[in-house]
Amino acid sequence: MSRALLQVQGVSKRFGGVQALSDVGLDVLAGHVHGLIGPNGAGKTTFFNMITGLVPSDSGRFELDSRPYKPTAVHRVAQAGIARTFQNIRLFADMTALDNVRVGRHVRTRVGWWQAVLRTRAFLHEEDQITHKARELLAFVGLEGKAQQTARTLSYGDQRRLEIARALATEPKLLALDEPAAGMNATEKVQLRELIERIRAQGRAVLLIEHDVKLVMGLCDHVTVLDQGRLIASGTPADVQSHPAVIAAYLGAGHQPVAAKGEGA
Amino acid sequence: MSSSSSAFASSRLLTFLVCAVLLAVLPLALQPLGEAWVRILDTALLYILLALGLNIVVGFAGLLDLGYIAFYAVGAYLFALLASPHLAENFPAVAAAFPHGLHMPVWAVIPLGAGVAALAGVLLGAPTLRLRGDYLAIVTLGFGEIIRVFMNNLDAPANLTNGPKGINSIDPITIGGVSLGEPLQVLGFTLAPVTLNYYFFLFIVVVAVVICLRLHDSRLGRAWMAIREDELAAKAMGLNTRNLKLLAFGLGASFGGVAGVLFASFQGFVSPESFSLQESVLVVAMVVLGGLGHIPGVILGAFLLAALPEVLRHVAGPLQEMSGGRLDAAILRQLLVALAMIGIMLMRPRGLWPSPRHEDRLMPDEAQATATGGPR
Numbered sequence: 001m002s003r004a005l006l007q008v009q010g011v012s013k014r015f016g017g018v019q020a021l022s023d024v025g026l027d028v029l030a031g032h033v034h035g036l037i038g039p040n041g042a043g044k045t046t047f048f049n050m051i052t053g054l055v056p057s058d059s060g061r062f063e064l065d066s067r068p069y070k071p072t073a074v075h076r077v078a079q080a081g082i083a084r085t086f087q088n089i090r091l092f093a094d095m096t097a098l099d100n101v102r103v104g105r106h107v108r109t110r111v112g113w114w115q116a117v118l119r120t121r122a123f124l125h126e127e128d129q130i131t132h133k134a135r136e137l138l139a140f141v142g143l144e145g146k147a148q149q150t151a152r153t154l155s156y157g158d159q160r161r162l163e164i165a166r167a168l169a170t171e172p173k174l175l176a177l178d179e180p181a182a183g184m185n186a187t188e189k190v191q192l193r194e195l196i197e198r199i200r201a202q203g204r205a206v207l208l209i210e211h212d213v214k215l216v217m218g219l220c221d222h223v224t225v226l227d228q229g230r231l232i233a234s235g236t237p238a239d240v241q242s243h244p245a246v247i248a249a250y251l252g253a254g255h256q257p258v259a260a261k262g263e264g265a
Numbered sequence: 266m267s268s269s270s271s272a273f274a275s276s277r278l279l280t281f282l283v284c285a286v287l288l289a290v291l292p293l294a295l296q297p298l299g300e301a302w303v304r305i306l307d308t309a310l311l312y313i314l315l316a317l318g319l320n321i322v323v324g325f326a327g328l329l330d331l332g333y334i335a336f337y338a339v340g341a342y343l344f345a346l347l348a349s350p351h352l353a354e355n356f357p358a359v360a361a362a363f364p365h366g367l368h369m370p371v372w373a374v375i376p377l378g379a380g381v382a383a384l385a386g387v388l389l390g391a392p393t394l395r396l397r398g399d400y401l402a403i404v405t406l407g408f409g410e411i412i413r414v415f416m417n418n419l420d421a422p423a424n425l426t427n428g429p430k431g432i433n434s435i436d437p438i439t440i441g442g443v444s445l446g447e448p449l450q451v452l453g454f455t456l457a458p459v460t461l462n463y464y465f466f467l468f469i470v471v472v473a474v475v476i477c478l479r480l481h482d483s484r485l486g487r488a489w490m491a492i493r494e495d496e497l498a499a500k501a502m503g504l505n506t507r508n509l510k511l512l513a514f515g516l517g518a519s520f521g522g523v524a525g526v527l528f529a530s531f532q533g534f535v536s537p538e539s540f541s542l543q544e545s546v547l548v549v550a551m552v553v554l555g556g557l558g559h560i561p562g563v564i565l566g567a568f569l570l571a572a573l574p575e576v577l578r579h580v581a582g583p584l585q586e587m588s589g590g591r592l593d594a595a596i597l598r599q600l601l602v603a604l605a606m607i608g609i610m611l612m613r614p615r616g617l618w619p620s621p622r623h624e625d626r627l628m629p630d631e632a633q634a635t636a637t638g639g640p641r
Binding site: 052054073074075076077078079083084086090091092093094095099102103104105106107109111113116117119123126127130166167169170 | 476479480483484485486487488490491494495497498499500501502503504505506512516
């Protein structure tokens with residue numbers, strides 16, 4: 001049995017008159033792909049932004065790797081070991097693919113500006129390591145031939161994968177993906193799924209917000225379903241799929257439970 | 266691969282040597298035509314130094330700073346106070362402590378100027394950290410003016426800056442017993458003070474260029490660019506944007522401080538009117554005109570905008586005669602500079618010499634340099 005990597009309990013958030021989240025909790029187990037689904041406005045992205053420090057929570061307890069974790073400042077989140085991608089891709093558009101990933105290494109490197117100016121041995125060594133690791137990651141996501149291309153000139157699918165490579169460069173314990181398959185065609189989705197499976201194989205946990213039910217059901221080890229700010233179901237994809245509340249709220253009342261393609265069902 | 270890269274390296278070395286010889290001979294060639302020409306070069310070098318410093322803030326980190334000239338003022342006044350009779354004349358305690366007058370050597374004042382200006386940069390940068398774009402520009406503009414107004418009014422109650430009259434009799438720079446303020450005989454050739462200053466300024470600018478290039482190609486340079494591109498994404502990657510921005514403000518300001526020290530010693534006189542808002546805008550224009558964030562472009566922009574008014578001086582004269590004296594030469598010069606800038610920005614919106622776009626280039630070394638296999 002895997003241990004819990006990220007434990008979240010009792011999270012609530014109110015935006016003015018809207019209760020975006022009420023008493024939501026979930027455990028992401030180490031080495032698992034954890035899906036977070038729900039209809040539009042269910043509070044998925046708010047929950048996600050809360051974990052990654054973008055939105056402060058009204059209440060709730062967080063624990064990362066058995067240590068209390070307070071997502072207060074955004075930059076501390078990556079230092080603590082959670083890296084994210086964005087629903088609307090946010091790459092460093094005018095920088096090369098390689099430099100995008102190298103920025104991701106920043107948080108795991110130390111050399112100061114005076115060492116950069118003096119080109120000390122420590123600097124050169126670290127710079128070598130940064131570049132080596134960045135190229136490895138580009139190869140890992142299948143962008144090895146595009147290292148010197150400016151990020152904005154990459155195709156949509158490539159930009160998504162570059163964002164994942166950049167997040168992986170921070171050596172996260174948990175990789176949080178916000179609708180990574182949005183706007184992808186069928187081939188790109190297959191590639192994405194295969195990429196997430198390889199990330200899981202490295203022992204990293206993945207938290208996945210996704211609208212594509214087929215992808216979620218086929219890929220995830222565990223699925224949490226939100227609706228109108230409440231947790232309505234949590235379990236294996238098969239459990240969740242046959243859960244009456246999920247069928248009613250998410251797939252639509254009167255919907256017949258269908259087996260998703262693949263091993264998930 | 267090795268033969269082509271060594272050919273590339275040797276052609277670069279050749280370019281470098283040609284440039285070095287040209288830069289070394291340039292003032293010697295211009296000196297007989299009149300020292301004013303070499304003086305233009307000196308001023309241009311100071312502006313290049315300023316533009317390089319501002320480029321760290323505006324070009325690298327994307328923080329539009331319209332008060333940059335304040336750090337130039339800080340450096341200039343620092344040297345003016347530490348290397349002129351002003352303090353000794355106005356403060357008996359200083360006169361008692363330094364019976365021969367306060368004459369700090371330049372090797373001490375340049376690092377001090379860099380340090381004090383960097384401190385000022387961090388102090389002025391700190392309150393603006395949450396601001397971006399136009400708002401940041403307005404606040405920094407205000408800070409720049411505040412420093413100038415301070416210099417203008419700090420002649421009472423204690424006469425620290427001598428107010429609008431400025432501080433004069435500032436020592437020229439002395440290096441190894443050689444004063445840059447007096448002509449020097451070398452192998453029967455007389456080097457004028459402006460020429461000596463030129464070589465010293467050139468040395469400082471070369472050091473500044475090396476520092477900028479090295480910062481650019483480091484994890485800090487990339488982090489600044491990441492903040493420029495997308496601050497939120499940069500934060501999400503774990504970048505401490507507050508510290509990185511303060512570092513950019515501090516390092517950028519230190520260049521301004523050094524330029525100020527050089528300026529004070531070169532002129533022998535400083536007054537608040539040298540540090541007006543117009544100067545700040547001019548330095549920003551140099552950076553933008555040349556190519557934001559691209560060091561050769563910034564140098565080109567600074568050189569052109571520093572030299573262009575002087576060249577136009579020779580064009581404006583005849584035009585004034587043609588109009589029967591109705592057109593004022595000074596106004597005409599401003600008009601021509603403005604027209605030139607509008608034209609350049611229309612035709613080359615990314616600057617005269619922007620950083621190369623990577624997709625235009627083919628990278629044959631990509632495939633072989635790439636390691637295969639997943640990360641650990």
